[in-house]
Amino acid sequence: MSQLTAEAPLSSTAERAAVLSQPGAAPDNRWVIVTRGIQRHYDMGGEIVRALRGVDVAIARNEYVAIMGPSGSGKSTLMNILGCLDTPTSGEYWLNGTLVSKMSDDQLARIRNKEIGFVFQTFNLLPRATALHNVELPLVYAGIGAEERRERAREALASVQLEERMDHRPNELSGGQRQRVAIARALVNRPSILLADEPTGNLDSATSEEIMKVFEQLASSGQTVIMVTHEPDIAAHARRVVVLRDGLVATDDRREAFAERMQV
Amino acid sequence: MxxxxxxxxxxxxxRVQKLKSFFTALGVTIGVMFLITVVSIVSGMGNYMKDELVGKLIALNSFELRQRPNINVGGVSDAERRSWRTRPPIFNYDIPPVAASLAAGTLWASYSQSGVNAESPWSTPRRVTAYGVSDQYFTIKRMDVALGRLPTPQEFALGSSVIVIGKDVQDHFFPNLNPLGRELRLAGQPYTVIGVAETQGSAFGISFDQFIVAPERSPLRRLLNPHGVVDALVVQSASESEIPDNEERVREVMRARHQLRPEQPDDFALQTSDSALAFWRKIQHYLVLAGVALPAIGLIVGAIVIMNIMLVAVAxxxxxxxxxxxxxxxxxxxxxxxxVESMTLAMLGAAVGVGLGFGFAKIISKATPLPAAIELWSVVVGVSVGAGVGIIAGVYPxxxxxxxxxxxxxxQE
Structure with a gap:
């Protein structure tokens, strides 16, 4: 763990404040994610629900960040926006130097395909497809030919030690194996960010540790990882923890500071 | 993608949902099956009409001069029918001048026909269709004998009491006998059988083999063309392109003989296989409309089923x-x-329907007198219709x- 601390780069509070204070300006290449004043309002039968009320987050390349918060804090909404499944009501979202907050549905689909690898709490594998085919799926939508697709999917499965299980369907795999297939699928298109939503929510603690190890390896090998969770001990695996409360960023700390506060 | x-x-x-897919596509399968069946039978009937029925009644490249058309189904008013009855008949003595006017190389034959009572010692009496014909009749109708011989020119000239009989007549009057040289009595008069015609087949369950043919001048003429009235003069041109020319020549001679003024219409009929087929085309038109409309209802139901199932699939x-x-x-x-899923499903259903439709058409043509012809273009139409149904049904889901x-x-869970 201490080696990881040394390896993974971490943006400083001052650097983040600097990039967040220039509305409209494209962040430099160092930043994978910059959101400035993101708001998201829902119309619930005439009543406006303000799920996000101006979220400023900056995440540099190669960071390993956990987004935490109690339910209703807006973390799912923020994850949907960061994952380009949703667009903010107002505010700007820069992903990899591109302003995505105003993009159309189809443009967002391309961004999701190229830039984002999703890992879900419920795995979200296609039940009738083999592990290999599930991992191939992002490549299908990237328009890559069958042969290359197969090769890359096989490699991705090998990187999570599941090559020998590639012809099995999800119901023939354990929970941990399913989540590893999902991770392989998330990584197969070499995305800018790995976006995990409660990745251990459906796993026992031993399997959770196994998945966390995979995430740590990915982070130490240079992959930007963003993990949304409500469990403090899972969040404590990340290098940096962003805590949301009532649609706003409450704290944004190094893990050490976060752990200290949680113990108090 | x-x-x-x-x-x-x-x-x-x-493949994963075989049974469900089968039931989903069943409507399209049945619709296409009936479409193909109907198309096969209508076009089979069309071929039959052209090649067999009309082809037999009116020989190739030929037309007939008649008092009034004899092949006429529908489209004729009562007034028209009444006017036909007042027309002068075609007489024996009209034939030589008309024949003399024809282009070189043209064949012609006059003939008359009537139902006649026939009897032989080996069977019960029965009515047969008797034809009295002139000598080129057999050539024009391409009728040859399976047994025996045709009448000789001398027999034609003398009006000998010799007959060529159809296959059914042989089977009935001369069971298990060699009919050649035997006697068949027609309206009480004895005639010698000299030949049995090749079988002419049947259409819609009616046999074409229940006839006897005798020389025009044989004693049968008193029954077939009393008062010298001839039923028809059949004119066979050397080629198709000569038909209109010969028709014009015949028309000119006949109008002159009937002393028609230019403004008066013809008081005789020139019947070509085209004019005989015209009524068939009219029927075919309605048959195709009905035959397409009924399966179309099936296809609409099929489309609704597919749409419904696709909506369920989306949910x-x-x-x-x-x-x-x-x-x-x-x-x-x-x-x-x-x-694509909806289209593939419907196309598979349609392909099965095409196969079943051909099978069904074959069974119908075997089990009933209705003929059937398998048209390859209907495969394309059937499968395309299936694809179209699938796409239309799939758009909304x-x-x-x-x-x-x-x-x-x-x-969603």
């Missing part, structure tokens, strides 16, 4: 759609996936799938 990828996906989906697979969208599927990828919100879709 490329098209073939979508087809592979659709086939996989169909069932909402989560799958959410996953695909999260992984980068665009609206049109999802749209294509469901459209597919667009619903494409417009699903990925977040809501992923949240």
């Amino acid at each position: 490329p098209f073939y990828e979508a087809i592979r996906l659709a086939l996989a989906q169909i 069932e697979r909402t989560r799958e759609i959410g996953i695909r969208k999260a992984l980068g599927a665009r609206r049109r990828d999802i749209m294509n996936q469901f459209l 597919a667009s619903r799938a494409a417009l699903l919100d990925p977040i809501a879709a992923l949240r």
Whole structure:
């Protein structure tokens, strides 16, 4: 763990404040994610629900960040926006130097395909497809030919030690194996960010540790990882923890500071 | 996502749910099956009409001069029919001048026909159709004998009491006997059988082999053309292009003989196989309309079934759609996936329907007098109709799938 601390780069509070204070300006290449004043309002039968009320987050390349918060804090909404499944009501979202907050549905689909690898709490594998085919799926939508697709999917499965299980369907795999297939699928298109939503929510603690190890390896090998969770001990695996409360960023700390506060 | 990828996906989906897919496509299968059956039978009947029925009644490249048309189904008013009855008949003595006017190389034969009572010692009496014909009749009608011989020119000239009989006449009056040289009594008069005609087949269950043919001048003439009235003069041109010319020559001579003024219409009929087929074309038109309208109702029902099942499929697979969208599927990828699935399903159903339709048409043509012809273009039409039905039925479910919100879709259990 201490080696990881040394390896993974971490943006400083001052650097983040600097990039967040220039509305409209494209962040430099160092930043994978910059959101400035993101708001998201829902119309619930005439009543406006303000799920996000101006979220400023900056995440540099190669960071390993956990987004935490109690339910209703807006973390799912923020994850949907960061994952380009949703667009903010107002505010700007820069992903990899591109302003995505105003993009159309189809443009967002391309961004999701190229830039984002999703890992879900419920795995979200296609039940009738083999592990290999599930991992191939992002490549299908990237328009890559069958042969290359197969090769890359096989490699991705090998990187999570599941090559020998590639012809099995999800119901023939354990929970941990399913989540590893999902991770392989998330990584197969070499995305800018790995976006995990409660990745251990459906796993026992031993399997959770196994998945966390995979995430740590990915982070130490240079992959930007963003993990949304409500469990403090899972969040404590990340290098940096962003805590949301009532649609706003409450704290944004190094893990050490976060752990200290949680113990108090 | 490329098209073939979508087809592979659709086939996989169909394979997983074989029974459901079968029932989904059943409507289209049945619709296409009836479409193909009807098309096969209507075109089979069309071929039969052209090649067999009319071809037998009116020989190739020929037309007939008659007092009034004898092949006429529908489209004739009572007034028209009444006017035909007042027309002068065609007489024996009209034939030589008309024949003399024809172009070189043209064949002609006059003939008359009537039902006549026939009897032989080996069987019960029966009515047969008797033809009194002039010598080129057999050549024009391409009628040859399976047994014996045709009348000689001398027999034609003398009006000998010799007859050529049809296969059915032989079977009835001379069971298990060699009919050649035997006697058949027609209206009480004895005639010698000199030949048995090759079998002429049947249409719609009516045999063409219940006839006897005698020389025009044989004693039968008193029954067939009393008062020298001839039923028809058949004129066979050397080629198709000469038909109009010969028709004009015949018309000129006949108008002159009947002393018609220019403004008066013809008081005789020139009947070509075209004019005989015209009534068939009219029937065929309605048959095709009815034959297409009925299966079309089946296809509409089939389309509704497919649409319904696809809507269920979209609802069932909402989560799958959410996953695909999260992984980068665009609206049109999802749209294509469901459209292709619906199209593939309907096309498979249609292909099965084409096969069954051909089988059904074959069974009908075997079991009933209705003929059937298998038209290859109807395969293309059948499968295309299936694809069209699938696409039309798939548009609404597919667009619903494409417009699903990925977040809501992923949240669905």
